[in-house]
Amino acid sequence: MPLVPKNIKELTPYKPGKPIKEVQRELGLDKIYKLASNENPLGPSPLAIQAIEKNLSSSHRYPDASGFELRMKLAEKFNVKLDNVVIGAGSEGIMGTIMRTFLLSEDEIITAANSFIGFTVLARASRRKVHWIPMKNHGYDLEAMADCVNEYTKIIYIANPDNPMGTYITMKEFDEFYAHVPERVLIILDEAYFEFAQYLDDYPDSMYYRYDNVITLRTFSKAYGLAGLRIGYGFAHDQLITNLMKVKPPFEPSSIAQIAGYAALEDSEHLDKTVKLVHEELKYFYQALNQLSIHYLHSSANFVTTIWESIHQAGSVCQKVLEKGIILRHLEPFGWPNCIRISIGLHKENEQCIDALRTILRR
Ligand SMILES: Cc1ncc(COP(=O)(O)O)c(C=O)c1O
Numbered sequence: 001m002p003l004v005p006k007n008i009k010e011l012t013p014y015k016p017g018k019p020i021k022e023v024q025r026e027l028g029l030d031k032i033y034k035l036a037s038n039e040n041p042l043g044p045s046p047l048a049i050q051a052i053e054k055n056l057s058s059s060h061r062y063p064d065a066s067g068f069e070l071r072m073k074l075a076e077k078f079n080v081k082l083d084n085v086v087i088g089a090g091s092e093g094i095m096g097t098i099m100r101t102f103l104l105s106e107d108e109i110i111t112a113a114n115s116f117i118g119f120t121v122l123a124r125a126s127r128r129k130v131h132w133i134p135m136k137n138h139g140y141d142l143e144a145m146a147d148c149v150n151e152y153t154k155i156i157y158i159a160n161p162d163n164p165m166g167t168y169i170t171m172k173e174f175d176e177f178y179a180h181v182p183e184r185v186l187i188i189l190d191e192a193y194f195e196f197a198q199y200l201d202d203y204p205d206s207m208y209y210r211y212d213n214v215i216t217l218r219t220f221s222k223a224y225g226l227a228g229l230r231i232g233y234g235f236a237h238d239q240l241i242t243n244l245m246k247v248k249p250p251f252e253p254s255s256i257a258q259i260a261g262y263a264a265l266e267d268s269e270h271l272d273k274t275v276k277l278v279h280e281e282l283k284y285f286y287q288a289l290n291q292l293s294i295h296y297l298h299s300s301a302n303f304v305t306t307i308w309e310s311i312h313q314a315g316s317v318c319q320k321v322l323e324k325g326i327i328l329r330h331l332e333p334f335g336w337p338n339c340i341r342i343s344i345g346l347h348k349e350n351e352q353c354i355d356a357l358r359t360i361l362r363r
Helices: 020-027 046-058 070-076 090-102 117-125 142-147 171-179 239-245 255-266 268-291 311-324 346-361
Strands: 083-088 107-113 129-134 154-159 186-190 213-221 231-233 304-306 339-344
Touching: 020 311, 046 255, 070 083, 070 231, 070 255, 083 090, 083 239, 090 117, 090 154, 090 186, 090 213, 090 231, 090 239, 107 117, 107 142, 117 154, 142 154, 142 171, 255 268, 268 304, 268 346, 311 339, 311 346
Parallel strands: 107 129, 107 154, 154 186, 186 213
Antiparallel strands: 083 231, 213 231, 304 339
16 A cells, blocks of 8 residues: 555564463463563552542543643652653653654664564654664673764663563663763663662662753553553653653543552552562572573563573474463564563462473473
């Protein structure tokens, strides 16, 4: 069809993890465990659920387009001004707004090849030249990214921690990189897994930097367990935020999402429980994967990425585990054909996953 632009025709559609209901139907199994989409296995905070229920009857009203209350709450929590905070329909929603706000037709983008698929899709759809820098040791090659900066570079996107590898860039790496990036270039630091990574000594929490050309993106989808509501937030210089707010779809995020986010921020107990679970269960996985002689990458997020001998082995293990009722993520569509990502679930779910792997591999 001639009206569809070439870059959109050539775009590979995003393949989400298989929904639980679909797997149940296909395999006729009662119990399915989904360890595929880096969600919070504990669910949303009970305070967020209460707030949602209490406010559902106001759903006939449009949301507050300025997002005042949630932005104010975030400003207080992170010690910045209201004018430094943006909220959106997930951090991906904010990424889309960033692209629409700041990119001119000749501008170019730099990012890593095979990093977060959501940004990959946005970059491909943007009709801008994108420099995809291969990863080094399963992490961002910041030196190569800095070397690639030219007079047209406008946006550099970095997911820290990265999804799907779970690796992170260190303070030292970031500092060296930042010194080579001109101030006219906007750096998007996507910290979707910040809550899990912040305990690492050398993790560069971008809120300490507050550079004028860095925008920090965070989300309620992971540690806060609100992925289905689509709510994320970002921090940046007030001039960047003012202009993002002009372009952002005015009524995103929804009122329920804003209210749930607000309540989730008040529930530090749920957040602590989530982070503790993920850290404990990561240790469980490392130990069990070592015993099974399965290669994996140390993770700074809420998933562990395993490495297999071939695309064939990874595909077949994923399928066999699925037949036992556990949905994992074969990373072939993400550009890592011999990798499988396992999202951290409840201990019982993780044990089932390890048992399934043990049986399949006969180890
Ligand atoms: C690195 C990264 N950024 C952003 C997102 C999306 O977050 P949101 O649900 O807030 O759009 C994800 C989700 O998987 C992610 O892995």
